[in-house]
Each structure stands twice: as structure tokens, then as C-alpha cells.
Amino acid sequence: MTKIKFENVNKKFDSVVAADNVNLEINDKEFFIILGPSGGGKSTLLNLIAGLEQVDSGTIYFDDKPINDVPPEKRNVAMVFQSYAIYPHMNVFDNVAMGLRAKKLAKQEVKKQVENATEMLGIREYLNRKPYQLSGGERQRVALARALVRRPDAFLLDEPLANIDAKLRQSVRVELKSLQRQFGITTVYVTHDQTEAMSMGDRVALIRQGKIIQTSTPSEMYSRPLNTFVAEFLGSPSITLFETDLRDKDGRYIFEAPAFVLELPLETAKMRNITATIRNKARDNKVMIGFRPEDLAIHKESLNNAIEGKIYLIENLGKESIITLKIGERLIQAVSAHPPAGVHVDDTVWLTVDFDKMYIFDKETQQNLLI
Amino acid sequence: MNMNRKKILLVIFVSFIIFWSLFPILWIFNHSLMFEEELYSRPPHWIPQNPIPNNYMQILGIPAYYPRYGEVKASGHAPAILNGIRNSTIVALLVMTATVIVATIVAYPLARFNLRHGNKYLFVVLTSRTIPAISIAIPYFIFFFYLGLYGTVFGVAILHFSITIPFMIWVLIGYLNTLPLDLDRSARVDGYGRLGVFRKVIVPMAGPAIVTSIVLTFLFSWNEFLFAWIFTSGTTAQTLPPAFPSMLFMLADPNNMAAAVIISLIPPIVICAFFERYITRLKIVGAVQIKSG
Numbered sequence: 013m014t015k016i017k018f019e020n021v022n023k024k025f026d027s028v029v030a031a032d033n034v035n036l037e038i039n040d041k042e043f044f045i046i047l048g049p050s051g052g053g054k055s056t057l058l059n060l061i062a063g064l065e066q067v068d069s070g071t072i073y074f075d076d077k078p079i080n081d082v083p084p085e086k087r088n089v090a091m092v093f094q095s096y097a098i099y100p101h102m103n104v105f106d107n108v109a110m111g112l113r114a115k116k117l118a119k120q121e122v123k124k125q126v127e128n129a130t131e132m133l134g135i136r137e138y139l140n141r142k143p144y145q146l147s148g149g150e151r152q153r154v155a156l157a158r159a160l161v162r163r164p165d166a167f168l169l170d171e172p173l174a175n176i177d178a179k180l181r182q183s184v185r186v187e188l189k190s191l192q193r194q195f196g197i198t199t200v201y202v203t204h205d206q207t208e209a210m211s212m213g214d215r216v217a218l219i220r221q222g223k224i225i226q227t228s229t230p231s232e233m234y235s236r237p238l239n240t241f242v243a244e245f246l247g248s249p250s251i252t253l254f255e256t257d258l259r260d261k262d263g264r265y266i267f268e269a270p271a272f273v274l275e276l277p278l279e280t281a282k283m284r285n286i287t288a289t290i291r292n293k294a295r296d297n298k299v300m301i302g303f304r305p306e307d308l309a310i311h312k313e314s315l316n317n318a319i320e321g322k323i324y325l326i327e328n329l330g331k332e333s334i335i336t337l338k339i340g341e342r343l344i345q346a347v348s349a350h351p352p353a354g355v356h357v358d359d360t361v362w363l364t365v366d367f368d369k370m371y372i373f374d375k376e377t378q379q380n381l382l383i
Numbered sequence: 384m385n386m387n388r389k390k391i392l393l394v395i396f397v398s399f400i401i402f403w404s405l406f407p408i409l410w411i412f413n414h415s416l417m418f419e420e421e422l423y424s425r426p427p428h429w430i431p432q433n434p435i436p437n438n439y440m441q442i443l444g445i446p447a448y449y450p451r452y453g454e455v456k457a458s459g460h461a462p463a464i465l466n467g468i469r470n471s472t473i474v475a476l477l478v479m480t481a482t483v484i485v486a487t488i489v490a491y492p493l494a495r496f497n498l499r500h501g502n503k504y505l506f507v508v509l510t511s512r513t514i515p516a517i518s519i520a521i522p523y524f525i526f527f528f529y530l531g532l533y534g535t536v537f538g539v540a541i542l543h544f545s546i547t548i549p550f551m552i553w554v555l556i557g558y559l560n561t562l563p564l565d566l567d568r569s570a571r572v573d574g575y576g577r578l579g580v581f582r583k584v585i586v587p588m589a590g591p592a593i594v595t596s597i598v599l600t601f602l603f604s605w606n607e608f609l610f611a612w613i614f615t616s617g618t619t620a621q622t623l624p625p626a627f628p629s630m631l632f633m634l635a636d637p638n639n640m641a642a643a644v645i646i647s648l649i650p651p652i653v654i655c656a657f658f659e660r661y662i663t664r665l666k667i668v669g670a671v672q673i674k675s676g
Contacts, residue, residue: 064568084571085579091572097565101587110583114574158573168572 014074014165014198015040016061021070023056023222030056032222034070038200043192045213045230046202047245053222054202058168061200063087074165085114090159094171096151098143104130104154105139111162129161132191149180160191167192167199173208185212206246210234218242240378243302243371249334249345251302255375258290258297265290267301271340272319274301277367286382290372293381300378302371305347310335311362312352318362323355337363408648414641415439418452422638438642458639460630464646467623470536470615472650474622475604477540482547482600483593489548490555491581495567505556508549516546520613527614534618542610547603551596558592559585594661601654605647623647 016038023031030053038044046054059065060072063084071078079087090111099107105126112122130136133153143151152172159167172188173181189212192199203209209216210230217227218241226238230246237243243251256267256274265276265287278284290299311318321337321344335346335355346363355361372381414422416434437455440447444461448454458464493501493508523542524533532538566588570580586593608624616625624647630640 059568062568062572064571083576084568085574085576087572088574089572091569093565093569095563095565097563097569099566099570099584099588101590110570110575111573114579162573 015076016166016198016200017073017076018057018060019071019073021060021072022068023053023060023065024068025056029053029222031060031067034222034224036217036224036227038198039215040198041196043189043199043201043212043214045209045216046200046219047206047209047213047216048204048219049245050204052204052220054204054219055170056222057219058091058170058200058202061166062089062091062168088162088164089166089168090162090164091168092152092155092159092170092172094174096155096175098151098154098158100143103140103142104135104146107143107154108158108161111158115162125161126157129157132160133157149176149184152176152184156188156191160195163195164197167195167197169199169201171203172201173203173205188212207248210246218245236380236383237371238380238383240300240302240373243373243380247304249305249347251304251371252308252344253300253302253371253373255298255300258299260291260297267299269340271342274319274365275317277317280368283367286372290381293374298375299381300373300375302373303365304369305334305345307366307369308344308346308348309364309366310337310346310348310352310355311364312355312359313362315362315364318364320360320362323357323359323361326355326357337361339363411641411644414638415645417638419636419638438636438638439646441636442639442642442646458636460626460633460635460639460643463621463626463629464623464643466619467621467626468646470539470620471605471623473536474540474543474611475601475650477537478543478547478604479597479600481540481544482551483596486548486551486555486596487586487589487593490552490559491585493552494556494559495564495585496577508552511549512546512553516609519545520610523610524613534615534620536615536620539611539614539620539622540604542614543604543607546607547600551600554596554599555589555592558589558595562588591661594658598654598658602651605651 016036018034018036021031021034023029032053034057036057046057048054056065060067063079063082067080071080073079074087099110102110108126108129109122112125117125126139127136130139133156135150135153135157138146138150138154143154146154152175155172169188173184176184185208201208201212213230215227216230216233218225218233220241226233226242228236233242234246237246240253244253254267254269254272256269259266259268263278265278267274267276276283276287278287314320319339321339323335324338324343325336327334327336332347332349335348336343337346352361373379374381413429413431415438416431416436417428418433418435418437421428421431421433435449437447437449441455441458442461442464444457444465446454446457492498493504498504527533527538532541562585566584567580570584571577575583606624607622611622612625612628615621616629627640627643627647630643
């Protein structure tokens with residue numbers, strides 16, 4: 013129904029830049045995630061879409077119609093706030109009916125639609141309750157029902173799961189995603205939680221200090237991050253980056269770090285391509301190499317071309333273990349489904365890496381050298 | 384042990400303050416139920432021995448007859464008191480209504496919109512409260528004299544309004560600032576313009592503050608003496624407070640005066656008692672979750 017487009021949008025609050033020349037296109041019926049650290053300008057983008065803030069410059073379009081001058085009440089978007097913003101002086105029915113009454117719908121129609129929406133979210137029995145009589149999860153459902161009942165052109169969610177407990181969060185995540193698919197409403201979802209972004213988004217925009225760093229599908233962002241910031245933001249536990257010097261010795265490529273030396277295997281064509289790329293792009297041969305925790309393997313016996321480290325902590329999560337290792341002075345994390353038996357804290361172990369899944373960034377520009 | 388001693392000290396202290404402020408009223412109330420002879424009896428009577436309603440009847444202009452004293456005529460001050468009650472009621476209700484409506488309408492944008500010079504407006508509103516009342520009395524006197532507002536109920540109401548309005552704007556802004564802004568924003572997105580937000584969200588939620596300003600405004604206007612005295616004393620628009628000093632100057636019967644004072648206390652007490660239950664803070668709990676991050 014609605015495509016949302018940002019064109020060179022800028023927004024400043026005093027001296028804080030909240031949107032820095034943002035260009036963004038959100039497709040119709042898309043579940044679009046705006047991801048980023050706190051205070052990065054995520055909510056501002058949402059408020060700009062809702063019309064609660066005005067752009068300093070640039071244009072926002074709904075379906076190619078500029079809407080800079082349209083007030084929020086005329087934009088037909090629905091918003092769920094992190095605080096839920098449920099009207100405390102109204103019961104659940106009146107809360108959900110607010111948007112419908114603004115449209116001047118007939119009483120019967122309002123009643124029917126409110127009942128449908130609350131039924132769907134499992135809060136129909138609470139219609140006569142006041143917000144202070146509801147639990148956090150129920151309040152959140154009221155906020156969702158209030159947004160859904162209006163059949164808006166776009167659905168804006170500002171960290172809606174931040175205030176509910178972890179177990180409920182999981183199930184609401186699934187529910188939200190399926191509701192969105194069912195209704196086919198363009199959805200913009202703001203979060204600082206990369207798990208939510210990875211699991212729910214059709215596409216994700218990662219934003220920092222008002223600037224969009226990368227826009228892509230979650231899996232692409234995970235495997236092909238544009239720079240170290242993106243690489244470190246996605247994934248839990250996060251990626252391990254090492255600063256290394258790349259040495260080119262008699263046709264062999266060696267990454268030298270204070271704590272270890274790794275030689276790049278040149279058996280495959282892919283690896284040979286990589287070396288060519290790096291040589292072209294890296295400045296002074298200083299690069300950062302990165303490995304996801306799941307791409308590290310732990311061995312008890314000494315191996316060639318492996319990183320020596322010490323077990324610092326083993327966290328058994330049931331289906332997998334997070335193993336924290338000390339390499340030189342650094343702590344890094346590896347995730348392993350089957351840690352080698354008989355490995356204990358303070359044991360010396362050897363880490364082998366999956367070179368096929370290695371990330372290489374320029375040390376100075378932090379840009380990914382492999383894309 | 385220590386806690387107990389603290390508690391006892393606190394109770395003594397509070398009792399003293401209550402006695403300090405209420406004793407004069409109790410004493411006046413005593414007088415209002417006595418005849419003049421009993422008032423001057425020695426030792427003084429802490430409780431009237433033959434409580435009588437005569438002083439009230441006299442001051443309200445009703446003659447009374449008692450076998451022991453014969454006929455008691457209505458007080459000569461009765462017209463001033465009756466007139467004062469009427470005028471004070473009109474003024475207080477006018478000021479109260481106007482203040483609450485105007486203050487709410489003004490406080491909403493000042494508290495909620497990003498006005499370009501919002502802080503300057505607030506500053507002006509605040510400083511207008513720091514000017515001593517007597518310094519504006521003279522210019523007002525001249526204006527009112529030429530505008531024909533001197534000695535009118537409407538004139539006093541305007542004067543009272545000029546004092547209550549900045550005060551109540553501050554009370555309301557202070558309260559509105561405690562209400563979560565997300566509620567306004569949510570209502571905007573739900574399809575309401577600024578007026579709709581005002582009507583549907585702000586006014587219902589500001590209930591306690593509005594009731595507070597109703598009570599405070601009424602009390603102020605009912606009790607206000609200086610302007611009322613300067614602008615109405617000796618005219619048909621004289622309110623209740625200026626009636627008391629003129630009784631004093633004219634050496635009225637002290638028991639009659641006591642009755643008049645007690646009568647003047649009734650409306651404030653009724654207003655306070657009636658609105659007290661609405662001043663409990665609205666349950667904002669549940670409107671917004673506390674941010675966990």
C-alpha cells in the first residue's frame with residue numbers, strides 16, 4: 013500500500029545530528045528494521061515518518077507524494093511507542109477506539125472493530141480495565157491493538173519489545189512478524205537489539221550518529237558487513253577482530269599479530285583472489301582480520317597455523333557452549349556445539365580458524381576489503 | 384524506643400501548630416455564640432454557657448426575641464455583610480471560572496509546544512507575579528475610574544484575575560510537565576489535531592491540577608482584601624473582606640463581628656471539603672513503562 017522514501021533528509025537537535033543526509037527507500041509491505049546503538053537517531057527517523065518531528069532539509073515521500081507538510085493526524089500511520097503511551101484515564105476499549113473515533117466511524121462499527129482487534133491479541137476480556145490494572149505484556153498488547161485496529165498505511169514500532177521480559181519477547185516477536193505478514197502493512201521497526209533485527213527484518217538499515225551505514229538483508233549484513241562497526245554490531249557473541257600486519261614472503265601470505273602468526277592457505281582460487289584484493293586495497297599492509305565465534309574451532313593438541321590461547325571461561329548453554337579464551341592480553345569468544353571433551357579453565361588450547369569465512373578490514377578506514 | 388520518642392515529639396509539635404492556628408478560630412466561634420456580658424466575664428468562659436444563635440441572626444438582618452434579654456434588633460451592619468457575601472460569591476466564581484479556562488488554554492501550548500520564544504513568555508508570566516500588588520493598584524485605580532469599573536463587581540474580578548492567572552498558569556505547566564509527552568504524540572498519530580489532544584488527553588489528565596487551581600483561585604479571591612478595599616469599599620460592590628474593618632471602625636458589637644467572621648469561613652471550608660477528594664493524583668501508573676535501558 014505504501015512505499016516510504018527519504019531523500020537527503022537532515023535533522024539536528026541543537027548540535028546533535030539525528031539524521032545526516034539520510035536516503036532510504038522502504039518498500040511496500042516490507043518489514044523494515046532500523047537498527048543502531050542508543051542515541052543514534054533511530055527514533056528520530058520514525059518520528060519524521062510519523063510527522064512528530066519536522067525535517068530540517070530534504071523530503072520524505074509516501075508513494076512518491078511528498079508529505080513534509082502533512083501533520084501527523086493526517087498521515088494515517090500507526091505507532092507503537094517504547095513506553096506504550098496508553099492513555100491512563102481511559103479503559104482498554106476507549107484506548108483502542110481512539111483512532112477509530114478520530115475517523116468518526118459509527119458507534120457499532122467502532123465496537124465491532126475494537127472487539128476484533130482485541131480478540132486477535134487476546135485482550136478482549138480486559139476491555140473494561142484501566143491501564144494500571146494490566147501487566148506489562150497486556151499493556152503492550154493494548155498498544156498493538158490500538159495500532160492494528162486502524163488499518164494504517166504504515167506501522168511504526170519504536171522498540172516495542174524493550175520493556176517486556178525475555179521469554180515473552182520471543183513469542184511476541186513471532187506474533188508481530190506473522191501479524192505483519194497477515195496484514196501486509198509496510199512496517200518500520202526501530203530496535204537496538206540485533207537479534208530482533210536478524211530474526212524479523214526483511215531488510216535492515218544500520219544507523220549510527222544519524223548516518224545510515226549499511227542497508228541490506230540481515231543475512232547479507234551479517235556475512236558481508238561494509239565495515240568493522242557493522243561487523244561488530246551484528247552477532248552475539250560478537251565478532252573477534254585482530255590487528256595484524258600482512259607480510260608477503262616468497263609467495264606466502266602471513267598475518268602477524270603480537271600474539272600469533274597465521275598463514276593464509278593458498279590452495280583455493282578464492283584465497284588467491286583474496287590476496288590479490290588485499291594487496292590492491294590495504295594501506296601499508298595493515299589489516300584487521302575477523303572471525304565469527306562459530307568459525308573458530310578449539311583443539312587440545314598443538315597444531316600448525318593455529319592461535320595459542322588459554323581457556324578463561326566456559327559457559328554451557330545446553331545446545332552449545334560459549335568459550336572465552338585469553339589470547340595474549342585479549343579475551344575473545346568462541347561458540348562451539350561440541351567443545352572438545354576434557355577441556356578445562358586455564359588449559360592451553362589451539363584455535364583454528366575457518367579461512368573461508370574470514371573477514372578482512374582495512375585498519376585505517378575500517379572498510380571491508382573483501383566486498 | 385528512640386523511634387517512639389521521635390514520634391511523641393512529632394505529635395507534640397504538630398498538636399502545637401494545630402492549636403496555634405486553630406485556637407483563634409475556636410475563640411471567635413465561642414464569641415459568636417455569646418452575648419456581650421458573657422464575653423467580658425471573669426474568668427473567661429472557654430465554652431459558652433448559654434449558646435445562642437442571636438449574633439448570626441442579627442448579622443444576617445433577622446431580629447430575634449429572647450425572654451431573658453428581650454428583643455434583639457438586627458445589626459446595622461447586616462446590609463454590608465449580606466451584600467458582601469453576594470458580591471464576594473459573584474467575584475470568586477467569576478475569577479475562578481475565567482482563571483481555570485484561560486490558564487488551561489495558555490498552559491497547554493507553553494508546556495507542550497516548541498514555541499519559538501516559549502521561555503520568554505514564561506519569564507514574563509513569572510515576573511508579573513513579583514510586582515508588589517500595591518504598585519499596580521494606583522495605575523489601575525486611574526484606569527478603572529475612567530473606564531467606569533471603579534466600584535463594580537466586574538472591576539474587582541478583573542483585578543483578582545490579573546493576579547491569579549500567572550500563578551495558575553505556573554501550577555498547570557508544572558503539572559503538565561509531569562505527564563508523559565508520548566501520550567500527546569500517540570494521540571496525534573491516532574488522528575487528533577492539537578485541539579483534539581487538548582480535549583481528549585490533556586484536560587482529562589490534568590484534572591487534579593485543574594481542581595487545585597479551582598480551589599486556590601476561589602480561596603484567593605474570596606479572601607483578597609487590598610484590591611477589594613481600594614476599589615470597592617463604601618460602594619455597592621463592596622466584597623466581604625472590606626466589610627470587617629469598617630465594622631471595626633464603627634465599633635460594632637464584637638459578638639456580631641465574630642458571627643460575621645465565622646460566616647465568611649463557611650464557603651472556603653465547603654469548597655475545600657468538596658474538592659479535596661479530586662485532588663488525589665490521577666493514576667498515571669500504566670500510561671508509560673519505565674525505560675529499562
